[in-house]
Amino acid sequence: MIPPGVIIAAPASGSGKTTVMLGLLRALAEDGLAVQPFKNGPDYIDPAFHRAACGRPSFNLDSWAMDEGLLGAITARGEGADLVLAEGSMGLFDGVASSGASGTGATADLARRMGWPVVLVLDVSGQAQSAAATALGFARLDSALPFAGVILNRVASPRHERLVRVGMAAAGLPVLGALPRRADLVLPERHLGLVQAVEHPDLDRRIADYAAFVRAHVDLHALRRAAAGAGVAAPDGRLPPPPAQRIAIAQDAAFSFLYPHLLQGWRQAGAEILPFSPLADQAPDPAADLVWLPGGYPELHAGTIAAATTCLDALRRHAETRPVHGECGGYMVLGEALIDKDGTAHRMAGLLGLVTSHAQRRLHLGYRRATLAAPIASLAAGIHLSGHEFHYATIVSQVDAALATVTDADGNPVPETGSVRERVTGSFFHLIAAAA
Structure with missing residues (x-):
């Protein structure tokens, strides 16, 4: 109860x-x-x-x-x-x-x-x-x-x-x-x-x-x-399943925006969560099936991330054979460069042809529905995602194929469609739930 x-x-x-x-x-x-x-x-x-x-x-x-x-x-x-x-x-x-x-x-x-x-x-x-x-x-x-x-x-x-x-x-x-x-x-x-x-x-x-x-x-x-209400939870309710069995997740002051129910569901389904810290220049576990970079505040730590060569090199090696995904701040770090609010460009992982800027601030805020055009690990193409976008970064350049068709809460098309290049994917929207 x-x-x-x-x-x-x-x-x-x-x-x-x-x-x-x-x-x-x-x-x-x-x-x-x-x-x-x-x-x-x-x-x-x-x-x-x-x-x-x-x-x-x-x-x-x-x-x-x-x-x-x-x-x-x-x-x-x-x-x-x-x-x-x-x-x-x-x-x-x-x-x-x-x-x-x-x-x-x-x-x-x-x-x-x-x-x-x-x-x-x-x-x-x-x-x-x-x-x-x-x-x-x-x-x-x-x-x-x-x-x-x-x-x-x-x-x-x-x-x-x-x-x-x-x-x-x-x-x-x-x-x-x-x-x-x-x-x-x-x-x-x-x-x-x-x-x-x-x-x-x-x-x-x-x-x-x-x-x-x-x-x-x-x-x-x-x-x-x-206090009142609630009672019995829905008997057929399930938390979201994991997108892979062994998931290396960036976790530190620059990468922390991942919804708790996702982590709980992934663990409950038997997935192994392998945290690592890009700010400490730690490499993701080489045994991971998937590397996931959540959102956060990488723009406040762009110089430190750019200097984290052990971590960035490991991301590049992982992407040669297995999937890497980034959400919002993680998406920016997977790109070619991140421009901070002072206008300084910091080289990132270079796994996606994306350059983003915090010097040209514009609020992007709202619910998102997305239909995947390419898979994110075991989340297959064609799956519908619900999520949310909240950031001030602008895209300076983006050359890769769109990861998804994205609309806002009213069904209007959203130009920030995410990116996919071989096994590397990223988007500005944060995943909340997925459905076939």
Whole structure:
């Protein structure tokens, strides 16, 4: 059985839901609860923070990119826990237009499907009783949405809190907590979101501070009483199978954006995962059937990667006989050169005829559906993939054949089709699920 849970959501990004989420995870874990975290949507970074906060691996759930079976298989990771805490993405109702059997990808969509009541983190700075109108709109817009109450954030003073509570009481909305304004409880960010968990030398202390802050200002017992939903996972749900038996995966500060449910599924199916670090100039295991370079921040380490001759030479040797695949940042590293934000070109592996630039920044963001024109290891040509693209790199030159036909969430063609050259493949979209 999947334990009951709640979703920590907000009207918009930047409202403070990640800080609240991390504080709740640690505080409840300190109380002896086994708390299973999830993250709505295609976020590569937050799950690592969740794991650091509570000690359990966190998984993405996405109603647009995942079918019911995969959603059920992932929520089954919560079996044996006492409580589920899921963190929303963007604003509560923000997603894409619904198409066919697919959901919107919005946090509200996940809350309805799982029955997890919404806890709305509401930034009340600059307003008092009027905050209740915002909260009431979110609580009432969709009558099928389970709604637990609000946590007030960035409260200026005891008087401010009292006035906001008056408005919430008049609207009939439970207040589960009120967090005073604290400028020091903010995690640093960069262009793809938060700075990665592995880059914080004092992360545990920060999370402990969040937990103490949340414990002092949130009614944890009321939050636990509000939990509901989930129940039994889909009995026929399966995690994605591995694309090879022995998979060498780049894992370090430059390569870390691989969805946790993929790794879990690959391991569960018996695949051997062989990590290596390009930043440490480590070669992938020569016994690997497939080398996989995930996304991340190679543009911040381009000089180090260019100098990692042991690693790059090993990639070239591997590609002579066995497949190599790169996603987003990994795709860029498989190319001829990567141009950093200062305009300096760094020579990469040269396995694909691709040159990318961060000096010419342009946001590429959104869901992707792709039909493979060539195989990626055991993912055969013709297979349909769902995924997500989020990067600022631009393609300066690309000479190889297209890896896939790619469309966005609305079915519009996407020019970034990926590349294939013999056994080497790469794309800007991150794989979430595959179907024949």
